[in-house]
Amino acid sequence: MENKAYVYSSLAPSKEQETKILELLKNKYGKEYLLEWKESKDYPGGFRLVVGDHIYDWNNKGRFLQLKERLENLVGSNDNIISLIRENIEDFAPSTDPEEIGNVITVGDGIAVVSGLNNATYGEILVFESGIKGMVLDLRADEIGCILFDDDSDIYEGSKVRRTRKTAGVSVGQAMLGRVVDALGSPIDGEGPISSEAYMEIEHPAPAIIDRQPVDTPMETGILSIDSMFPIGRGQRELIIGDRQTGKTAVAMDTIVNQKGKDVVCIYVAIGQKASSVAQIANTLKKHGAMDYTIIVNASASDAAPLQYIAPYAGTAIGEFFMDKGRDVLIVYDDLSKHAIAYRSLSLLLDRSPGREAYPGDVFYLHSRLLERSAHLSDERGGGSLTALPIVETQAGDVSAYIPTNIISITDGQIFLESDLFFSGQRPAVNVGLSVSRVGGAAQTKAMKKAVGALRLDLAQYREMEVFTQFSSDLDDATKNRLRYGQGLMRILRQPQYRPYNLHQQVIVLVVAMNQLFIDVPLNEINDKIYEILQHFDNKEASLCSRIDSTGKLSDEDKERILEVAKTLV
Numbered sequence: 001m002e003n004k005a006y007v008y009s010s011l012a013p014s015k016e017q018e019t020k021i022l023e024l025l026k027n028k029y030g031k032e033y034l035l036e037w038k039e040s041k042d043y044p045g046g047f048r049l050v051v052g053d054h055i056y057d058w059n060n061k062g063r064f065l066q067l068k069e070r071l072e073n074l075v076g077s078n079d080n081i082i083s084l085i086r087e088n089i090e091d092f093a094p095s096t097d098p099e100e101i102g103n104v105i106t107v108g109d110g111i112a113v114v115s116g117l118n119n120a121t122y123g124e125i126l127v128f129e130s131g132i133k134g135m136v137l138d139l140r141a142d143e144i145g146c147i148l149f150d151d152d153s154d155i156y157e158g159s160k161v162r163r164t165r166k167t168a169g170v171s172v173g174q175a176m177l178g179r180v181v182d183a184l185g186s187p188i189d190g191e192g193p194i195s196s197e198a199y200m201e202i203e204h205p206a207p208a209i210i211d212r213q214p215v216d217t218p219m220e221t222g223i224l225s226i227d228s229m230f231p232i233g234r235g236q237r238e239l240i241i242g243d244r245q246t247g248k249t250a251v252a253m254d255t256i257v258n259q260k261g262k263d264v265v266c267i268y269v270a271i272g273q274k275a276s277s278v279a280q281i282a283n284t285l286k287k288h289g290a291m292d293y294t295i296i297v298n299a300s301a302s303d304a305a306p307l308q309y310i311a312p313y314a315g316t317a318i319g320e321f322f323m324d325k326g327r328d329v330l331i332v333y334d335d336l337s338k339h340a341i342a343y344r345s346l347s348l349l350l351d352r353s354p355g356r357e358a359y360p361g362d363v364f365y366l367h368s369r370l371l372e373r374s375a376h377l378s379d380e381r382g383g384g385s386l387t388a389l390p391i392v393e394t395q396a397g398d399v400s401a402y403i404p405t406n407i408i409s410i411t412d413g414q415i416f417l418e419s420d421l422f423f424s425g426q427r428p429a430v431n432v433g434l435s436v437s438r439v440g441g442a443a444q445t446k447a448m449k450k451a452v453g454a455l456r457l458d459l460a461q462y463r464e465m466e467v468f469t470q471f472s473s474d475l476d477d478a479t480k481n482r483l484r485y486g487q488g489l490m491r492i493l494r495q496p497q498y499r500p501y502n503l504h505q506q507v508i509v510l511v512v513a514m515n516q517l518f519i520d521v522p523l524n525e526i527n528d529k530i531y532e533i534l535q536h537f538d539n540k541e542a543s544l545c546s547r548i549d550s551t552g553k554l555s556d557e558d559k560e561r562i563l564e565v566a567k568t569l570v
Contacts, residue, residue, distance in 0.1 A: 005033045008040040009047030025051060053116055055099045104128070104159040105143060110304045111349045112146045114161050120144050123203050125164045130154035134161075135168045135306070138350045145350040147306035149184060167203070170314045171196035172321040177265065180282055180296040183311040185318070188298065189282070200317035202310055206372035213378045215412075215439050218448075219330065219387045222258030222500020223251065225430045225493040228452045228510060230415060233443025234328050234385040235376025239407055241392045241399060242417030247428050248391045250497050251415065252332040253281065254428075255389065257290045258500035259330060265322045266294040267331040269315035271308050272338030275300045288498055308342035316373050319386050323375075326382035331374075335391035336367060340403045357402050364406050371410050399434070413437035426494060432459050445503060445552035450559070451510040455489065458514075462486025481519065488518040491526045504548040505534050511559055512566045521570060533569050541565065 005025055007013055013021070018035055025033045033051070040048075049056040102116035112134060120126070124136045126146055132155060138145030148155070170185030173196040180189035187194050215233035232238045240248045256266045268285075270278045278298045285291040295318060299311035312333045319329040333339070340363055347360035355361045367390075374388040390411065392404050397419060399408065408414055413436045422429035441449055465482055469475060475483070492513045495501070501509070509530055512518065521529050537545055544558055 003029075003031050003033045005035050006050045007035060007037045007047050008050070009037070009043055010039065010041050012037050012039075013047065021049065053100055053118060055101050057099055100163045102126075102144075102161045102163075104155055104157055104161060106157065107148075107152050107155045107159075109349050110148050110152060110306050111346070112148055112152065112155060112161070113143055114146055115143045117144055117161070117163055120163055121167075123167050123201075125166050125168050126161050127164055128155050129160040135310070137346065138352070147309070147346055148304070149306055150304075167201045168310065169199050169201040170317055171198070172200050172318050173197035176295045176318060177293060178291050178295075180278070180298055183297065183299040183303070183307040183314050185314060198321060200321050202313040202317045203369075204317065204320060204373065206369070207375045207377060207381070211378050211381050212375050213383075214442065215376050216442050217376070217385070218443050218445060219255075219264075219328075220258060220262075220503065221251070221255040222502075223254055223428055224495055224501055224506050224509060225428060225432075226251070226415060227444075227501075227506055228448060229432060229456050230413060230430075230435050230437040231440065231444040231448070232387065232389075232413075232437060233376070233439045234387050235374060236413070236437075236439050236443065237371050237374045237388040237390065237411040238437060239390050239392060239411040239414035240417070241394060241404060241408070241414050242429070243394050243397055243419045246417040246419055246422045248393070248417055249281075249334055251417070251428055252334065252389050252391065253284065254497060254500050255330065256285065256294060256332070257288045257498055259293065260289055263328065264293065265319070265327050265329045266290070267297065267315050267319050267329065268294060269297045269299075269312050269331065269333050271299055271311050271333065271335060272301050272342065273298070273334065275302065284498075305342040305345045308339065309346055312336070312339055312370055316370060316386070320373065323377065323384035323386045324382060326384045328384060329386045331386060331388050333370075333388065333390040335393055336407060337393045337403055340366065359402060363403070364410075367407055368410050371407075412439055426490060427497075428493075428495065430493070432456060433463070447503065447507050447548050447552055447554035448510075450554045451507040451514070453510075453514045455510065455514060459486065459489055462489065485516055485519050487523055488521070488526060489513060491523050492518065492530060494527065502545075502549060503552070504537070504545040507548055507554055508534060508537055508545075508562055508566075511554075511562045512570070515563055517563070517566055517570045529570060533566055536565065536569060537562075 007021070022033060022035060100117055100119060102114045105113045105115050120136050122136055122139055126134045126136060128134065132148060132150045134146040134148045136144050137147050172185065173194065175195045179187055179191065179194060182188050215235040217234045219232045219234045219236065220227055221232060226232070240251055242248050256268065259266055268281065278296065278300060282291065282296055285294055297311055297315040297318070299308040315331055319331045322329050340359060343363060343366055344359050348354060348358065352360045371388055371390065374386045376385040377383055390407060392407050394401065394404055399416065416431045416434040417429045418431040421431065462482065465479065466486065469479065469483065492509055512533060518526055518529065544561060547558065548554060
């Protein structure tokens, strides 16, 4: 059977042109071809060569598109951009790589099924003739499933679609700091375009074990209940979990605000949130001076499921750009419950078999390949870190549901926020019994370790005693003192939002509380007393405060001095 190639042009090719084309095909495919010319007025100034599924566009329009793509791939915003463009235009030659064109079989609900792209790869960007872009998410024997990043109203059955041979990614750069972008990295805050420095693939392998080092540097949240008992280290993955409206986002916001002046890049990924809520978060961060080092990636509830699906991966790619430069990065995924729901929608539309709670079988891999990219890189790799705070919403406190248990098993601990505590006024509503950090003391300063003492044990004893004494009215003095001490500890763990503590402030509060100096202070006056003590130390004992902050240590002399001063103030 003869191998045929077809040339479409307004004029028949000359013998010399035929010889060159046949020589190209033999070198490319290792076969002899028979060339057949078909007259067409659609390709002025050149011709189109079709070999099976492969298309070579050597007409004016095709050459222009190739040049356009080449210029679009130029990254960087330096002063040489004009000379780079000029150089690319002067050196431009039409590509000898074939262009693969497919056809849309069906389209709807943000999904297009395409035939004819046999060599397309998972995660590759496809471009439809209307200009809309999509990403390959499903590979089958004779067709592929593609998720669309825009409205599908301009795509119909039979529409042409072509490969780009480019994996989905985002353009990133230093200029993204302080900006709000969508899941594709495009600005949506109305403050103009963002100049880029690099193109980062949204799906990227996690750093190998040899490229990592132990998580041993604190990522302080400024929240006393977390930093004292469930410390988070740079490079750790700590889950924030709880019912709706229990302060999960508030914990993440406080952590971002607390990074001010600490040279940490913060990324907040909003998945399925209301656009008004994200705008409010941006305004709040700006008000507290935190937006200068923060990037918000927003795939709101009104956005298509494909954008909600890629948003956390895009945010992680942005974080990896800074991490690879040796910077410390904090990324918040708010929240992965909605991310899993978006992925479930896409999977069902792609006819994948539903499993437990209708989620597809690879939903665990969905989040594990995302969170494994968080790391503290080795010094050889620059020593940067990516710390993840994923957020998951539970229903009626059920941490044993499918998605929560999946993510609990992937992460290095969880901060569990309890509804009953929240509604009783204990905010942040951290449940000390169910929360844990698997990195623990390795990511805690010596000062904090020394100050915290047996806080968690004391709180556990208080909770047990509180339950027991509900059934008894006659209590001895020792039990009453233990209850009063426990109630005081719970009260010092209450903290107003956007008021994070410095290290020395946390240490001072813990030293005073753990030595039972607040035991005779009425509960409703404890927070005022704490504020008074901290103000006094900041104003009168500045050298002690700076010593704790700079060294991360608490000497016996400094501890004695804290107790001595506190006794005069309580």
